[in-house]
Amino acid sequence: MPSRPRPGTSDEVRRAFIEFFAERGHVHQASSSLVPFNDPSVLLTTAGMQQMIPYMLGREVPPAIRMTSIQKCFRTGDIDEVGNPRNLTFFEMLGNFSIGDYFKESIIPWSWEFITERLQLPAERVYVTIHPTDDEARQLWLKIVPPEKITDLEDNWWGPPGAEGPCGPDSELYYDMGEELGCGSADCAPGCDCDRYLEFWNLVFMQFFQDRQGNRTPLPKTNIDTGSGLERVTAIMQGVTTVYETDLFRPIIDDVAAIAGTSFGRDEHTDYALRVVADHARGVTFLASDGVVPGNEGRGYVMRRIVRRAVRYGRTLGIERPFLESIVGKVISRMAAAYPELEAGRAGIIETITLEEARFAETLAAGTERLNEWIAQAKAAGRSAVDGRLLFQLHDTFGFPFELSEEMIAEAGLSADRPGFDAAMEEQRTRSRAGARFKSMAEVLASEGPGGAPESQFQWERPLTLPGEIVAIGVHEDTVGLRWDLDEIKQGQHGQILLHGVTPFYPEAGGQVGDRGVIRNEHGIFRVTDTRKLDGAHVVHIGHLESGTLSRTVNPQVIAEVDPVHRAPTARHHTITHVLHRTLKDVLGENTSQRGSLVAPHVARFDFNYPRPVSRQQLEEINARMNHHILADEPVTWSIMQIDDARKSGAMAIFGEKYGNEVRVVDIGGWSRELCGGTHVHRAGEVGPAFLLRESGLASGIRRVEVLAGEAAFTHAWNQQERLLSLARTVGAPVDQLEAKLTSLVEELDQAKRDAAKLEAQLAAGRAANLVDTAVKVGEVNVLAAKVEASSRDGLRDMADQLRAKLGTSVVALGASFDGQQAFVVGASRDAIERGINAGDILRQALAAAGGKGGGRPDFAQGGVKEADQLSVALAQVVPLVERAVGGA
Numbered sequence: 001m002p003s004r005p006r007p008g009t010s011d012e013v014r015r016a017f018i019e020f021f022a023e024r025g026h027v028h029q030a031s032s033s034l035v036p037f038n039d040p041s042v043l044l045t046t047a048g049m050q051q052m053i054p055y056m057l058g059r060e061v062p063p064a065i066r067m068t069s070i071q072k073c074f075r076t077g078d079i080d081e082v083g084n085p086r087n088l089t090f091f092e093m094l095g096n097f098s099i100g101d102y103f104k105e106s107i108i109p110w111s112w113e114f115i116t117e118r119l120q121l122p123a124e125r126v127y128v129t130i131h132p133t134d135d136e137a138r139q140l141w142l143k144i145v146p147p148e149k150i151t152d153l154e155d156n157w158w159g160p161p162g163a164e165g166p167c168g169p170d171s172e173l174y175y176d177m178g179e180e181l182g183c184g185s186a187d188c189a190p191g192c193d194c195d196r197y198l199e200f201w202n203l204v205f206m207q208f209f210q211d212r213q214g215n216r217t218p219l220p221k222t223n224i225d226t227g228s229g230l231e232r233v234t235a236i237m238q239g240v241t242t243v244y245e246t247d248l249f250r251p252i253i254d255d256v257a258a259i260a261g262t263s264f265g266r267d268e269h270t271d272y273a274l275r276v277v278a279d280h281a282r283g284v285t286f287l288a289s290d291g292v293v294p295g296n297e298g299r300g301y302v303m304r305r306i307v308r309r310a311v312r313y314g315r316t317l318g319i320e321r322p323f324l325e326s327i328v329g330k331v332i333s334r335m336a337a338a339y340p341e342l343e344a345g346r347a348g349i350i351e352t353i354t355l356e357e358a359r360f361a362e363t364l365a366a367g368t369e370r371l372n373e374w375i376a377q378a379k380a381a382g383r384s385a386v387d388g389r390l391l392f393q394l395h396d397t398f399g400f401p402f403e404l405s406e407e408m409i410a411e412a413g414l415s416a417d418r419p420g421f422d423a424a425m426e427e428q429r430t431r432s433r434a435g436a437r438f439k440s441m442a443e444v445l446a447s448e449g450p451g452g453a454p455e456s457q458f459q460w461e462r463p464l465t466l467p468g469e470i471v472a473i474g475v476h477e478d479t480v481g482l483r484w485d486l487d488e489i490k491q492g493q494h495g496q497i498l499l500h501g502v503t504p505f506y507p508e509a510g511g512q513v514g515d516r517g518v519i520r521n522e523h524g525i526f527r528v529t530d531t532r533k534l535d536g537a538h539v540v541h542i543g544h545l546e547s548g549t550l551s552r553t554v555n556p557q558v559i560a561e562v563d564p565v566h567r568a569p570t571a572r573h574h575t576i577t578h579v580l581h582r583t584l585k586d587v588l589g590e591n592t593s594q595r596g597s598l599v600a601p602h603v604a605r606f607d608f609n610y611p612r613p614v615s616r617q618q619l620e621e622i623n624a625r626m627n628h629h630i631l632a633d634e635p636v637t638w639s640i641m642q643i644d645d646a647r648k649s650g651a652m653a654i655f656g657e658k659y660g661n662e663v664r665v666v667d668i669g670g671w672s673r674e675l676c677g678g679t680h681v682h683r684a685g686e687v688g689p690a691f692l693l694r695e696s697g698l699a700s701g702i703r704r705v706e707v708l709a710g711e712a713a714f715t716h717a718w719n720q721q722e723r724l725l726s727l728a729r730t731v732g733a734p735v736d737q738l739e740a741k742l743t744s745l746v747e748e749l750d751q752a753k754r755d756a757a758k759l760e761a762q763l764a765a766g767r768a769a770n771l772v773d774t775a776v777k778v779g780e781v782n783v784l785a786a787k788v789e790a791s792s793r794d795g796l797r798d799m800a801d802q803l804r805a806k807l808g809t810s811v812v813a814l815g816a817s818f819d820g821q822q823a824f825v826v827g828a829s830r831d832a833i834e835r836g837i838n839a840g841d842i843l844r845q846a847l848a849a850a851g852g853k854g855g856g857r858p859d860f861a862q863g864g865v866k867e868a869d870q871l872s873v874a875l876a877q878v879v880p881l882v883e884r885a886v887g888g889a
C-alpha cells in the first residue's frame, strides 16, 4: 500500500486515528461532555470508555459494535503537580471500542500497524507491557515483537472510574524518548518512573464486571477499550520531549509569555508557571464550555481552584492585570476546529472565567491591603521581616499563597518570615488534631437523643425579638480552635451559639449579610456579630460574651434580639436590589441579569452581564426609574411555591444558583418577581431615597453598580453637599461658580507648569555645561557619571541627551531623586556603541551592584534604586564598567 504522509500536527494525528479505525469499520462517536451524563459517582469524564459503559455491561444497545472517539477528559488527581512537564488536567483521548465484537487477536496487530505504518514510528523504539497473567496477549505480541520487548507489569489492569463497572487486564505501549532522558539505572524499562519510556496507548481487554465490593464476574461478552493521549502522541510525532512543547500548547504558552514579557525556556521557575497557566486555561475553557460554573463544591470547586491557580501563577510571572480573557480566547480559537461548541459558546465561556478571575482579584486586593499595612508597620518599627504568623493568617483567610506575600514583601525591601509561617501552619495542624479530640457540633447534637437538635428555622414574618433555648455552645480556645463539648461560655470568650429551632436571626445567604444583635438572659449577654448557616441545616450565632455566663444546661432559656439598626437598612438594600434588577432589564434589555450581589446595611452592590459600560444617560434613567417605583409605594409581598409554578409566574432566578423544589418568591407590585430568601421591607416606599453610586467593569461582559438606599442615600447626598461647600471655600468661589473657578485655576496651573519647565530647561543647560568638565576619558570615550537635580524622568533624560551631544563619543550616567523616586539613566553615543558600549548592559550591571532594577536599549536605558545612597553606588560602577567594555571590545 502506498504510504500516506506521516501525520505531523495534532490535527493530523486526530484525523489519522479516526480514519484508520473507520477503515476497519468503526463508527465515529462525538466526545461526550466533561460532565458525565450517566454516572453520578464520577465528578468529571476521565476516559473515552465512560460513554461506552452501558453498552459493555449489556444494559443498552450500542449505536455500533465498533466505535471510535476523541474524548475530552479531565483528571483532578494531581492538580497541584500541574506545572511539571508531565502533568495535565485536561487532555484528549483517542480511543477505539469493540462491544462484544473483536478482541485481543485484532486490536494487538492493528495497534502495531497504526504505530509503525500509519504513524511511521520506528519499531525499535516501541515497547510493550502486559499483565503477568495474560498469556493470550503475550502470545499475540510474540508474533510481532521479540520477547525482550515485552515487560510484565502487575498494575496492567484497568478498573472503572466510578465504584463499579467493567474492568480487565491491559496492555500498554511505550515509546523510547531517548537514553538521555533516562535515569541510567540498569533495570530502567517501560514502567520506570523516569522520563525515558513514555506510555502512549493503553489497550484494555474488558472481561469482567466489578461491583461496589470489588467482586468480579465475567461480562456477557468481551470488549475492547483503548485510550491514547493525543498530547503524548503529538509530542512523539513532533520530536519534542514534553507535551507542552507540542502545537497543542506552544501557541498558548507563547501568548502567556508575551503578556508577561518573558519567554518559554528561559528558566525553570518561569516555565513551570507558563505550563500551569497554559494547562489551566485549556481546562477552564472546556469545563466552562460544558456548563461548569465556579463554586465551592464538586466540579464548581475544581473550576474555582484552577482559575485561581492560573491567576496566582500569572502573578508569579508578573501579570497583575486580568489576562484570562485573551488566553481563553486563544484556546477557543486554537481548538474550535475540533470542538465547534467552543466558538458557539465563546462569550459565555469568557464571561464565566473572567468573572471568577475578578472575584479572586478582589480577594487578592483585600489581602494586599493587609499586607501593605504590615509592611508599613514593620518598617516603622525598624524590623527587616514581616511576621510569618501574620502571613499565615493571610494564607488562611484570603487564600493568599506564601510565595506571593514573599514577592511583594521583597519588593518593599523586607523579607518574609518563613519559619514563623511554617510554625503557624504546624500549630494549626496540631490544633485541628487536638480539636478532633473534642466533640463537633454534630456530635453534641446527636447526643441530644434521636435526631439531635431540629433544623434551625428562620422565619420572615416573625418579630425581631423571640424567646429561645440554647442547645449547643462552641467556645473558641486559642490552642484548639472552636470546641463544642463545653456547657457554658463565659465573659470575654468568643464563640458560637445554636438555638433550638426558630431563630429571628437571618443567616448570611443570597448576598445578604448575616444579622447582628444579642442573645441574653439575666445571667449573661452574648453579642452576635454575624450569623451563618453551618451545615446547611443549623444556624449559628457568632460573637462573644459581653458579660456574665450563658449555659446550655443551667438556665438555657434566652431572648434572641436582632439589632433593628442593622436589619432595617439591610432590608431596604435588599428590596432596592430587586428594584434595580428589574429596572436594569427594562432599560438595558431582558438579557441583562444578576451575576452576584452584596446586600449590607450601608450599601447594595450588584453585578450583572452587559457588554459595554453603561452610559451616564442610561444610569440617570435607571436612577430615575428606581426612585419612581419606590415613590409609587407598591406592596412588597412574598409566598412559597413550587419551583415550576414560580418559573411559570415569570419569577427571575439567579444564574448559577441551586434551588430546591419549594422556593420563595418576592413580589413588588406584580412588576418585579424574584426567587429570594432574603429580608425585605413591606412597601416599596420604605426603601426611602435611592442613589446609584458608581458603575464599573468587573470582568469581561460583567458590570458592577452600587446603590445606596434610605439613610445611606441621604447621608451620602448631604456629605456630597458638604464637600462642595468646603471646596468652594477652599478656592474662594460660591458653589454655583465653582466650575468656572476651577477651570480658570487649571488653566493657570498649566501655564505655570509650562513656565517652570522652560526655566528648568534653561537651568539644566547651565548645569550641563558645568558637568561636562567633570567627564573622564576612558580610551576615546568621555565618561560622565554624576548625581544631578531633576524633577522628572523626562527632565533627566533631556539632560543626559544634552550632555551626550556635548561630549561627543561618550557615556553619560545620571542619578536624581524626585517624588520619592531614585532614578538612574545611562545614555551612550552612537560611536561609543560602535566601540562596544551598551547603555542597557551598563545600567543593568550598575544597578545590580546597587540593588536596583531597570533596562533599556544600547543607546539609552533607565531604572532606579530604592535608597538615595544606592544611587552613588550605581554611579561609582560606571567608569569601571566602561573600562571593561572598551577593553573587551
Ligand code: SER
Pocket: 046, 047, 048, 049, 095, 158, 202, 203, 204, 225, 226, 227, 228
Ligand atoms: N480506559 C483506559 C484508560 O483510560 C483506556 O481507554 O486509560
